[in-house]
Amino acid sequence: MIRLAQKADFPRDVSNEVLVRIDGLRLTYGLDVPFVRYYTDGEGALLAVMDGVGIFHATAVTDEWCAFLAMNPDVSQVHCSDRIGRELMESGIWQGRVGVTMNYVAQMLDAADDAVCTAPYLPSVYDLLKEHFPGISPFESWYPDVSHRVRHGNSHISVILEGERVVSTAMTVAETDTAAVLGQVATHPDFRRRGLAGRCIKSTISQCKGKELYILPVNENAQRLYEKLGFIIEGGWAELRRT
Numbered sequence: 001m002i003r004l005a006q007k008a009d010f011p012r013d014v015s016n017e018v019l020v021r022i023d024g025l026r027l028t029y030g031l032d033v034p035f036v037r038y039y040t041d042g043e044g045a046l047l048a049v050m051d052g053v054g055i056f057h058a059t060a061v062t063d064e065w066c067a068f069l070a071m072n073p074d075v076s077q078v079h080c081s082d083r084i085g086r087e088l089m090e091s092g093i094w095q096g097r098v099g100v101t102m103n104y105v106a107q108m109l110d111a112a113d114d115a116v117c118t119a120p121y122l123p124s125v126y127d128l129l130k131e132h133f134p135g136i137s138p139f140e141s142w143y144p145d146v147s148h149r150v151r152h153g154n155s156h157i158s159v160i161l162e163g164e165r166v167v168s169t170a171m172t173v174a175e176t177d178t179a180a181v182l183g184q185v186a187t188h189p190d191f192r193r194r195g196l197a198g199r200c201i202k203s204t205i206s207q208c209k210g211k212e213l214y215i216l217p218v219n220e221n222a223q224r225l226y227e228k229l230g231f232i233i234e235g236g237w238a239e240l241r242r243t
C-alpha cells in the first residue's frame with residue numbers, strides 16, 4: 001500500500017540520479033514542509049512531489065503506482081529512469097522524452113578557475129536560463145528553491161560574467177552527502193564555442209569534493225561535451241507529461 005514516506009524508507013546507498021534528486025530534497029527541506037510530499041510502497045519505491053513534478057524511483061511500475069500517479073492532482077510531470085518512463089508511457093496517460101544519464105569517471109578536479117564566479121547574483125543567472133530552457137520553473141518558485149539550496153550548501157553554482165551579465169553557467173540541481181546531479185548548463189548564443197560551459201562544469205565539479213556526479217545531456221552536442229570532460233553513459237532518464 002502506498003503511504004507517506006518516513007526517514008527509514010530512504011536508502012542509505014543513493015545509487016542513481018533519480019534517488020539523488022529525491023534524497024537531495026529530503027536533506028534540503030526535511031520531511032515536514034507542506035510543499036514537498038514523499039510517498040513509498042514500503043518495497044523500495046519512492047516518489048517525491050514538489051511544484052507539480054513527481055520524481056519517481058522504482059524497479060517496476062505496479063498497477064497501484066500507475067493509478068496513484070494518474071489520479072494524483074499534484075503530479076502533472078514525472079521524472080524517472082528511461083525504463084520506468086517507457087512503462088508509464090505504455091499506459092497512454094503519459095507522454096514525454098527519454099535520454100541518457102552520464103556519470104563522471106575522470107580524476108576529480110581541485111584547481112580553481114579565477115575567471116569563474118561561484119557566488120553570482122541569482123536573478124541574473126535566471127535571466128540566462130529562461131532563454132535557454134523555455135520550460136524552466138517560474139522565477140517565483142525557482143529563486144526561493146535555488147537560493148535556499150545554495151545558502152545551506154546543497155547546491156553549488158559557477159558562472160562566467162561579461163561585465164555584470166551572466167553569459168555561461170552550470171550548477172548542481174540536487175546534492176546528497178555522497179552524490180550530486182549537475183544541470184542547468186547554459187551559454188548565451190553570442191558567447192558559444194569558447195569553452196565557457198566546460199569551464200563552468202569543471203568549476204562545479206571541483207566544488208563537489210569527490211562526490212559521485214551525474215549529468216543529463218539534452219542533445220548530442222551536450223553529450224559530446226560531457227564525454228570530453230570525463231563523463232560516460234551509465235543509464236537513462238525520462239521526463240513525462242500527462243497526455
